[in-house]
Amino acid sequence: MRNNSVRAIALAAALPLVALTGCTTEPSATQTTGTGTGSAAASSPASKDWFDQSLYDTQNQQRSATFEGNPEQPYLQYIAGPMRDTSKFKAPGAHKVCFANASISNPWRQTGWITMNQQLKALQGTGVISEMETRDAKDNDNTQIADIDYFIAEGKCDAFVISPNSTAALTQAVERACETGKPVVVFDRGVETDCATTFIHPIGGFAWGIDTATFLSERLQSGDKVVALRILPGVDVLEHRWAAAKKIFEEKGIQAKDYFTGADPTKIKNIISDELATGDVKGVWMDAGDGAVAALEAFEDAGKKLPVMTGEDEMSFLTKWKQTGIDAMAPVYSNFQWRTPLLALEKVFKGEPIPAEWVLPQKPILKDELDQWLQRNQGMPSGHYAKFGGEDLAGYPEVWQKRQIP
Amino acid sequence: MSTALNSERSAILKQNRASRSERLLRAVRTPGGAVFVLLTGLLATIIVLNPSFGEPGSFIRFVGRTAPIAIAAIGQYFVIVAGEFDLSMGSVVTMQVIVAGNLIRQDDSKVIPVLVLMLVLGAFIGLVNGLITTLLKVPSFIVTLGMMLALLGLVLYWTGGAAQGNPADSFRQIGRGGIQDVPVLDIIPYPVIILTAAAVAGFVLMRRPYGRMLIAVGDNPSAAALAGSRVWWVRTRAFMMSSLSATVAGILLVGYAGVHPSVGRGYEFTAITAVVLGGVVLGGGRGWVLSAAAGAFALESLFTLLNFMGLQATWRDTVQGAIIIIAVAAASRSWQRKRKGASSAAHDEQHQLAAAPTPAEGTEQGGRV
Numbered sequence: 001m002r003n004n005s006v007r008a009i010a011l012a013a014a015l016p017l018v019a020l021t022g023c024t025t026e027p028s029a030t031q032t033t034g035t036g037t038g039s040a041a042a043s044s045p046a047s048k049d050w051f052d053q054s055l056y057d058t059q060n061q062q063r064s065a066t067f068e069g070n071p072e073q074p075y076l077q078y079i080a081g082p083m084r085d086t087s088k089f090k091a092p093g094a095h096k097v098c099f100a101n102a103s104i105s106n107p108w109r110q111t112g113w114i115t116m117n118q119q120l121k122a123l124q125g126t127g128v129i130s131e132m133e134t135r136d137a138k139d140n141d142n143t144q145i146a147d148i149d150y151f152i153a154e155g156k157c158d159a160f161v162i163s164p165n166s167t168a169a170l171t172q173a174v175e176r177a178c179e180t181g182k183p184v185v186v187f188d189r190g191v192e193t194d195c196a197t198t199f200i201h202p203i204g205g206f207a208w209g210i211d212t213a214t215f216l217s218e219r220l221q222s223g224d225k226v227v228a229l230r231i232l233p234g235v236d237v238l239e240h241r242w243a244a245a246k247k248i249f250e251e252k253g254i255q256a257k258d259y260f261t262g263a264d265p266t267k268i269k270n271i272i273s274d275e276l277a278t279g280d281v282k283g284v285w286m287d288a289g290d291g292a293v294a295a296l297e298a299f300e301d302a303g304k305k306l307p308v309m310t311g312e313d314e315m316s317f318l319t320k321w322k323q324t325g326i327d328a329m330a331p332v333y334s335n336f337q338w339r340t341p342l343l344a345l346e347k348v349f350k351g352e353p354i355p356a357e358w359v360l361p362q363k364p365i366l367k368d369e370l371d372q373w374l375q376r377n378q379g380m381p382s383g384h385y386a387k388f389g390g391e392d393l394a395g396y397p398e399v400w401q402k403r404q405i406p
Numbered sequence: 407m408s409t410a411l412n413s414e415r416s417a418i419l420k421q422n423r424a425s426r427s428e429r430l431l432r433a434v435r436t437p438g439g440a441v442f443v444l445l446t447g448l449l450a451t452i453i454v455l456n457p458s459f460g461e462p463g464s465f466i467r468f469v470g471r472t473a474p475i476a477i478a479a480i481g482q483y484f485v486i487v488a489g490e491f492d493l494s495m496g497s498v499v500t501m502q503v504i505v506a507g508n509l510i511r512q513d514d515s516k517v518i519p520v521l522v523l524m525l526v527l528g529a530f531i532g533l534v535n536g537l538i539t540t541l542l543k544v545p546s547f548i549v550t551l552g553m554m555l556a557l558l559g560l561v562l563y564w565t566g567g568a569a570q571g572n573p574a575d576s577f578r579q580i581g582r583g584g585i586q587d588v589p590v591l592d593i594i595p596y597p598v599i600i601l602t603a604a605a606v607a608g609f610v611l612m613r614r615p616y617g618r619m620l621i622a623v624g625d626n627p628s629a630a631a632l633a634g635s636r637v638w639w640v641r642t643r644a645f646m647m648s649s650l651s652a653t654v655a656g657i658l659l660v661g662y663a664g665v666h667p668s669v670g671r672g673y674e675f676t677a678i679t680a681v682v683l684g685g686v687v688l689g690g691g692r693g694w695v696l697s698a699a700a701g702a703f704a705l706e707s708l709f710t711l712l713n714f715m716g717l718q719a720t721w722r723d724t725v726q727g728a729i730i731i732i733a734v735a736a737a738s739r740s741w742q743r744k745r746k747g748a749s750s751a752a753h754d755e756q757h758q759l760a761a762a763p764t765p766a767e768g769t770e771q772g773g774r775v
Contacts, residue, residue, distance in 0.1 A: 105562075230719070233720060257716065258719045259719050259722075260719050260720075262668050262671070263666065263668055264663075264666065264668040264669060264671065265663035265664045265666050265668075265669060266659055266662065266663040266669055268663075269471070269662060269663050270471060270709070270710075270713075271713060273467070273468075273471065274710050274713040274714060275713070277456060277458055277459050277464055277714075278456050278458075278714055290666075291666070293572075293664060294663050294664055294666075297582075297664070301467070301582065302464075302467070316571070381571055382571035382572070383571065
């Protein structure tokens with residue numbers, strides 16, 4: 001009998017721990033299990049670590065930079081800078097592309113993945129790409145490292161496209177891919193090496209944080225409370241957004257309180273309800289739009305005045321924004337970047353120079369453009385991203401409307 | 407020997423005939439009763455920190471939003487008290503949320519058929535869990551873990567891991583709406599009504615022969631089998647009730663929060679923690695159903711309290727975990743002390759205490775929830 005209860009204590013003690021790890025390490029949202037280890041231990045030091053003044057300044061400037069290329073094709077635009085000579089990769093005919101994808105486990109990645117596949121069909125049609133072999137790492141660093149090594153060992157890839165799951169963990173695998181002498185294109189999250197032929201990404205997280213926090217602090221007064229809903233700790237793209245926003249909120253005296261939600265609408269709703277019970281919430285800041293609707297519903301259910309809010313260009317948020325008429329903006333982490341890697345490879349195989357760091361435009365949607373973007377994306381499902389940039393591709397709009405995930 | 411036994415018996419008899427207040431006091435000292443003290447303490451602290459929480463309108467909303475996890479805890483209670491685990495609960499919630507989102511969409515006429523389908527699906531999953539555990543003799547920890555993974559895989563396959571959009575508002579009303587314009591309370595959320603119904607049903611069930619049998623099976627399956635109960639069927643029904651309660655929780659969560667593949671994640675552990683916090687012994691045979699529900703409320707109050715205290719986001723989980731461990735350890739200790747103190751008659755006594763007089767106290771306490 002006594003053994004039994006000792007076992008019960010041990011089990012009972014272990015359970016919440018398991019539950020906690022369950023919560024912190026596998027959110028549906030973007031990303032990592034590997035780098036998130038110390039996340040629970042160090043918040044304020046961590047966000048200081050994530051803050052990088054020079055990167056902040058660079059991205060702050062890039063917000064108003066001029067982009068080369070045609071604004072009608074934002075996925076091909078870039079900020080002028082060092083170019084990479086690709087003449088050694090010049091080769092005629094169709095090539096096989098190998099794509100190591102971090103995951104398609106959030107609506108943003110799914111939308112991009114659909115667009116990428118339509119772009120692939122177009123390039124297959126013009127005879128640039130023969131086929132694209134994709135391996136999905138399901139948000140796992142180890143899986144993605146194995147995927148890349150599998151591609152290398154297979155030896156049939158004419159080019160690599162890598163969307164890293166996390167920054168530090170994938171660096172060496174990307175280096176191994178570079179050593180094969182084939183072109184390597186990295187996009188979305190970065191790695192700590194510049195061996196890749198090009199690194200494609202929108203301006204970045206600091207620009208997002210500056211845009212959103214400036215918007216909120218212009219509309220609020222010192223001392224007002226803002227609830228910051230963050231998906232999870234430990235991912236550079238997301239941490240940079242918060243690091244920049246936190247700095248600005250602190251400077252303007254805005255009381256910002258941050259929470260990790262795992263994009264779980266239940267948690268978001270509970271958090272907002274509790275915050276509303278302790279006092280007025282004047283603003284809501286999000287590091288990604290997933291769950292924005294739940295946050296607004298919490299205000300509606302409590303019968304409180306709707307907040308000033310920053311979400312994302314996800315259709316669910318844009319629609320709710322329009323319905324409620326709140327004062328809001330939608331920062332954009334340009335989804336059209338999913339087209340760019342394949343188009344970059346097209347240039348590489350032609351031997352045309354491409355930017356070594358390909359910085360794509362990242363322009364938020366403001367109130368005066370809301371109707372226009374809703375109009376352009378009429379009939380799209382709630383998980384669709386307004387700036388997906390695939391309007392000129394075959395299959396538009398049915399493929400995105402039906403959201404057939406390849 | 408026999409005189410000793412006799413005096414033990416008469417002591418128990420005396421205990422059972424004790425006055426109402428004495429019995430209440432004694433009930434409060436058991437882990438199943440202590441959770442109500444813990445809950446009261448937590449709620450009082452929250453109200454002191456933030457008086458507006460105590461207003462009837464906002465308090466009833468708090469009860470409403472805790473209803474899904476409390477219902478899940480009631481379901482998990484049946485399985486745990488029968489000596490098993492149901493780890494598939496969270497996945498069942500997630501799956502049902504996705505089923506509702508994908509099948510109903512914006513079509514009001516599909517609400518009822520899909521609701522029926524969801525309940526059938528829930529009962530079926532419980533039946534499979536139960537039959538594999540009892541007839542194939544696979545430990546339920548493994549069976550339901552497998553079921554959890556299988557269902558999660560199914561959801562991933564179906565959705566690719568992201569939300570497809572919310573179902574029709576009429577369906578969401580079940581979890582989001584309520585009876586409007588009620589005096590004092592302002593609103594009675596439907597989840598509160600559903601929770602009340604579930605609690606009453608659970609309470610009544612535990613006082614009926616099936617409930618007694620369930621506890622007997624959890625305490626000593628061999629003895630229960632020798633006494634003529636069909637252990638496999640008693641346990642299988644417990645699994646079915648657990649999956650059904652997860653289904654109901656899922657229906658409420660679709661309304662409350664909306665469709666997202668993260669809804670329901672970790673629910674099994676929250677439910678198990680709530681049940682253990684409610685003084686129900688892992689391994690079975692001991693505990694009250696309403697204490698399990700109270701455990702869920704205590705847990706939710708704790709989360710709310712931490713929100714109110716404005717703890718750093720990154721620290722919150724750690725503090726939560728530590729408090730839960732301490733609370734559960736304290737509860738287990740007090741069962742243990744009880745056992746050490748009593749002699750060979752302890753077993754006998756505990757049966758009397760756990761099964762006979764105490765559920766009545768449970769209700770009185772439950773009324774406060």
